[in-house]
Amino acid sequence: MAYEDPENTLVMETTQGPVVIRLRPDLAPNHVARIKELAGEGFYDGIVFHRVIDGFMAQCGCPHGIGTGGSSKPDLKAEFNAEPHVRGTCSMARAQNPDSANSQFFICFDDARFLDRQYTVWGQVIDGMDNVDKIKRGEPVRDPDSIVSMKVASAL
Numbered sequence: 001m002a003y004e005d006p007e008n009t010l011v012m013e014t015t016q017g018p019v020v021i022r023l024r025p026d027l028a029p030n031h032v033a034r035i036k037e038l039a040g041e042g043f044y045d046g047i048v049f050h051r052v053i054d055g056f057m058a059q060c061g062c063p064h065g066i067g068t069g070g071s072s073k074p075d076l077k078a079e080f081n082a083e084p085h086v087r088g089t090c091s092m093a094r095a096q097n098p099d100s101a102n103s104q105f106f107i108c109f110d111d112a113r114f115l116d117r118q119y120t121v122w123g124q125v126i127d128g129m130d131n132v133d134k135i136k137r138g139e140p141v142r143d144p145d146s147i148v149s150m151k152v153a154s155a156l
Contacts, residue, residue, distance in 0.1 A: 003020075003153045005022075006152070006153035006154035006156075007152065007153075007154045008022065008023040008024075008025060008032070008152075009021070009022060009023065009126075009152070009153035009154075010022075010023055010035065010036075010039060010123065010150060010151070010152060010153070011150070011151055011152075011153050011156060012044075012128075012147055012149075012150045013147070013148040013149045013150070014049075014131060014132075014135070014145055014146065014147055014148060015145040015146050015148060016131040016132075016134040016135055016145055017128060017130075017131035017134070018127070018128050018131065019107075019125055019127070019128035019129070019131050019132055020125070020126050020127035020128055020153075021090055021123040021124065021125055021126065022123060022124050022125075022126045023035070023036070023122065023123045024083070024121065024122055024123055024124065027079070027081045027083050027120075027121055027122065028079035028081060028092075028120045028121065028122040029079070030076055030077065030079060031076055031079055031092055031101065031120050031122040032122050032123070034073065034076060034102075034103070035105070035122060035123075036152050037073075038071055038073075038103055039150045039151055039152055040151070040152065040155060042149075043063075043071055043103065044060075044061065044103075044147045044149075044150040045147065045148065045149045045150065046146055046147070046148070047060055047061060047062065047063065047065070047146060047147050048060060048062075048065045048141070048144040048145065048146040048147075049135050049136070049141060049144050049145050049146065049147075050062055050065050050066055050067050050140055050141060050144060051067055051106075051138075051139050051140070051141070052135050052136060052137045052138055052139075052141050052144075052145075053137065053139065054109070054137045055109055055110050056108070056109060056110065056112060057106040057107060057108045057109055057112065058106060058107050058109065058132060058135045059093055059104060059105070059106040060104065060105065060106075060146075060147060061093065061103040061104035061105050062103070062104050063103075065144070066140060067093075067104070070102030070103040070104060071102055071103040073102065073103075074102075075097075075099060075100050075101060075102050076092070076099065076101045076102065076120075077099045078094075078098040078099050078101070078120055079120045079122075080098070080117050080118065080119070080120055081117070081120070081121055082116070082117065083116075083121040084111075084113055084116055084121075085108050085111065085112040085113055085114075085115040085116055085119070085121065086108060086110075086111045086112075086113075087108055087109065087110055087111060087129070088107065088108065088124050088125035088126075088129050088132075089107070089108045089112075089121055089123075089124060089125075090105055090106070090107050090121070090122055090123035090124060090125065091105065091106055091108070091115065091119045091120060091121045091122065092104070092105050092119060092120045092122060093105055093106055093119075094119065094120075098118075101120060105122070107125060107132050109132070109133065
């Protein structure tokens with residue numbers, strides 16, 4: 001498949017099917033660089049969607065599968081921006097500290113505008129949102145769906 005900007009396109013194969021994400025380095029250059037770096041290392045391959053709330057979002061990126069961990073890389077400084085949290089928005093999860101995002105992220109099922117300017121938006125689902133909609137719900141999720149593989153399109 002040909003992508004408009006393969007360097008800034010993420011192809012995520014999930015247990016529910018493919019999801020294509022347009023990366024937004026114009027909004028969050030450091031977060032996009034981290035996602036690309038981790039994807040290139042295979043960090044996300046096999047990681048589960050551990051927190052999935054119907055009508056809100058699907059969260060993943062914890063190597064422990066329970067929301068308590070991140071990668072071995074240092075946490076990122078917040079890059080909060082004016083991009084709205086709407087259906088298909090990809091944004092970084094974090095702890096209470098604004099500068100605590102690391103590897104966990106979430107994809108919004110619906111508008112979640114109360115998150116605007118408090119979480120770093122770094123991408124938008126451009127294809128496969130129907131597959132995101134199929135991800136099993138729960139906190140924690142029983143027998144969770146996972147990312148089979150996640151790669152930058154230019155590396156495919």
